Amino acid sequence: MAGSVGDKYYDVFLKYRLWLSTTNDKGILGDGRFALLNEIDITGSLKSAAEKTNISYRKAWGSIKEAEEQLGFKLVEKQRGGKDGGNSRLSPEGKQLLEAYTELKEDFDQSVKKITKKFFNKINK
């Protein structure tokens, strides 16, 4: 989206980030973990989810672990060994959190869209 200030013209976008955080400012769920949980839900595998979201398995695993430690409950139920080597799926709480966050994001996007419109109308004289 483009805008102008006075007679000066430029290309700018309104961007935002949103995330859930603990009292002590440790991130719980933002875009990164959201994508990860989402893919786990779809693929049933932490490894696949990591690949899909373009992060290393090591990072994905650590990321989930961190969040769980902060929350005090499991987001993902994982099993290792077995015919497929193992698998991962969202815990009920993980699933609910994912869903709640999904809606939250939608609400946010909608609001931002409105505000953006208003903002650029204003800025463009």
Added chain:
Amino acid sequence: MAGSVGDKYYDVFLKYRLWLSTTNDKGILGDGRFALLNEIDITGSLKSAAEKTNISYRKAWGSIKEAEEQLGFKLVEKQRGGKDGGNSRLSPEGKQLLEAYTELKEDFDQSVKKITKKFFNKINK
């Protein structure tokens, strides 16, 4: 703010950041530069503004410069030398951008407040 997912209880906050960015993803104006510009407007000095916002002069100066390079116009008109050593004040465009962003922030905060309320109502069943 507290919430629960299923029967699991935890303390979480909804956090967010908002900023203006160019097409190539270079930040133009977020909370940091906003505070800086604001203080420049008040104090008439980049040095004072840096102190007030708790960043080094070096950083403040570089931050303004970066934004200006991206935008292609000056946000701050600066003079050096003279009886007071020099001074800085917002350009007309800088002033207008500051004002527009102020309103933007207000709108955004308002929306977030509503969304937050809804979110935590939902999460707490």
Added chain:
DNA sequence: TTGCAATATGTTTTTTCAAACATAACGGGT
């Protein structure tokens, strides 16, 4: 009982980004 694929973790290296440090230039006032 061996192989396989995925989960589980510790360790090391690289990258990135911020903070600190150092120094120059400017121009009015004394």
Added chain:
DNA sequence: ACCCGTTATGTTTGAAAAAACATATTGCAA
């Protein structure tokens, strides 16, 4: 001509985050 406070900028150091690397463990199935 020099002093002072502020703007202007290059350089170096340090710390934190991310990526890369290395290995172990598990349990089904052949």
